[in-house]
Amino acid sequence: MSWEAVIGLEVHVELATMTKLFCGCRNEFGAEPNTNICPVCLGLPGSLPVLNERVVEFALRLGEALDFTVPTQSIFHRKNYFYPDMPKDYQVSQYDEPICVDGRLAVDGVEIGIERAHMEEDTGKTTHVGGGGRIHDAVHSLVDYNRAGVPLLEIVSHPDMRSAGQARGYVSELRAVLQAIGVSDVKMEEGSMRVDANVSVRQAGTSELGTKVEVKNMNSLRSLGRAIEFEIDRQTELADAETRIVQETRHWDEADGVTHAMRTKEGSQDYRYFPEPDLVPVAPDDEMRARARASATELPTARRARLVEQWGINEPDAEVLLGVSGLADYAEAAVAAGAAGADATKWIVGDVLGFLNETGAPITELPLRPDGLAELLVLLADGSLNRNLAREVLAVCLAEPKRPRAVVDERGLAQVSDEGELGALIDAVLVGNADAVADWRSGDDKAKKKKRGFLFGEVMKSAKGAGDPKVLGPLLDERLGAE
């Protein structure tokens, strides 16, 4: 029998606001534990929440970007359950009246429906001490409430995806959108973007949904893909064996590459949702809605298409530019400073990205600013530098704040284009490599090409890499022909 996978994703995104959802505490990652806290986010008796309007603005921006409907009014609910890292033992979230409903996102030409996006508060973070860091054997647990009350948007897709690859594509596209509209730094590794997958299988060609399994704990796009693939395989095997699939939550184990059933309590959890009486309904007025529309930025799909069109670059390179935070902005700034789009792209997705990956630094902290890269590319284009020299200059400028022209001057790096100078070098090489010249002369086309390449390299070497290939090539051919 042939089975089809059905996948829906729940994506939690931490919003990059200055302050938390319901109080004035700073919203920052990595601060000393329990320093960004106050009576409100600690849920102390008598404290009350006040909604951070910026969060509503961010939700409206998302509404614009993903073509959501934003109803006249949405409300907050309380989701009640006991957990030590949740200060009030209820989470303020949205339930049946969320801020965004019925959106969509095109992924590789396929439209994925998005059921809703809603605002909610994050919980604190628990660290279990002793017993290998697992709660059951821990000696004691430490709770850091800095994250408690950090604003989240939960974005819930319809079960519209059919493969792990498509799910990855959706998350990657969603991440690019969230980045483009500037509401989150969307780092899966730091937990500012968390993805849970609902996976089920059904007979291909049917439309009824199978029993779904929720998979949690994927902290990268790669592990998301692996976890979903594993789960599809597991369920397909069960379905083939006509074994019942249990509705449950499973935990992805990155090291072993498998999902495990999580401990489940008897019966299903009853969260006793009811409207949060400490907050009033959220009713964005016309001015707020207009502001969200006005702030609408070019979305990744459109931008990608524009760069391919304007710069004549290929799709994969465009995807890299849009897929890494800040890369496309950097490239566009370099082009604005005089670089050709195709050249800038080639160097950015090549040497520059390589350097970033190696050092882990964000592009915004690179000593070489976009106008510096443009300066380098102009030197290359006008023949002042050849490719070898340009790479040498780039390596310096990636590591320390120096202008490319200054590096060229300092090191006396100039491309040698003088025919007399290059001619003398060629003559010396031809004399010193008489065997190769002889082989060239007696060889067929293939051997000629090979020997010619060797001799070219030798001349370039003796020019310390600075020879202008456009002068050197024809000159070499001329001398060989005259032999």
Next chain:
Amino acid sequence: MSAEAIAAAVRTGERTARDVIDEHLAAIAARDAELHVFNHLAADQARAEADAIDAAVARGEDPGPLAGVPVALKDNLCTRGVPTTCSSRILDRWRPPYTATVVEAVGAAGGIPIGKTNLDEFAMGSSTENSAFGPTRNPRDPARVPGGSSGGSAAAVAAGFAPLALGSDTGGSIRQPAAFCGVVGVKPTYGAVSRYGLIAFASSLDQVGPFAATVADAALLLDVIAGPDPADSTSVREAWTPVLPTLGEGVSGLRVGIVKELLDDIDADVLARVHGAADALAAAGAYVGEASVPAVRHGLAAYYLIAPAEASSNLARYDGVRYGLRVDGRDVADMNARTRDAGFGAEVKRRIMVGTYALSAGYYDAYYGQAQRVRTLVIRDFDAAYQDFDVLLSPTTPSTAFAFGEKTGDPLSMYLSDVCTTPTNLAGHPAMSVPFGTGANGMPVGVQVLAPALGESTMFRAAAVIEQAASSS
């Protein structure tokens, strides 16, 4: 001496605030061992603040409209560094790191917090018998309850321990003890007074309000604590219109409706006083008629679902993890359970269980959902009545103060003492209790004046006329 008179004397330097405080502390020393009004007396702090006020007056500064007036605070209002217990073991030794907005307002007006008063645990009860620290006695007859849940604050004013007190009213917790103790008690419009720093019982119903010996003093304190608070999302955004300046404008031409549905099952002596108050209003030029608000008959039932439901969530945070009592257990869940079992009293547990049940999947619609629909009907029926009347009149309570132990064995009969007061909280409207003579047993009777949202000025004018009639009869 009234709060108004004290403030006037302190502002002019005629009396020192220190003298005022010492006098009240002496009264407390003489009788609080018997009455148990205070959970915590802030004597040293109050003296220090009094000295600061006297120094300000000496420098020619005006400390404000409550200059030197001692104010008793219900022990569910947060006071920075001062124990705040809600009369519960679960908040044992907890000292809040911040102060409630209303308490800040009292201080900013020159008022002096003198101590934290006893209440039914987490404001759940009608007699203070649910306090973990023992009940408060009614100053008018120590064999009887002072009412509740703000029994300590009502008794503080009745005993002369403080001319003013703050309480909170979720279903009658200010008005009922005011009636039992023979003082004035006001539940303002929902949102008129900040709830920031009031430890929540039922968030959509809770409201802070004043106790005083006179209607004018209650107006004085209300004007100090009312107004918008950016820290409370449910607070009314418009500036507060003070009620004190228009207090004496009388009731000529005012339309007063006696709520007929709130006259059932009321003791005859109480009923007689309500009609007496109506006669007094008529004599002062008001038109008095019979009003009908049919849905109030279901108010008590709806209240006893909505309030516990919200309470079950509000009280979840007392889990032993961060503050207050902790009883160790095998694991976190066991620690939570043991802590809550040891920390909460029987009535609090009863309401948490009722509320949890009312919100449960499968029961939500039949209980919480249905109660919210009744709430909508109560509001609709009040709105209809206020088309024909400016204020409404009813008893505050079905009886005068009862004896200790009389109702503790039967929670339902205890709940019934809130029958006249809960509908106002469901509607979010203001209402106040004004003493109007005594019942057959010599205990005070309270008459309730009700008004539409933000109708406090009219409500106070009617209350002032009733007070006037009570003192001259």
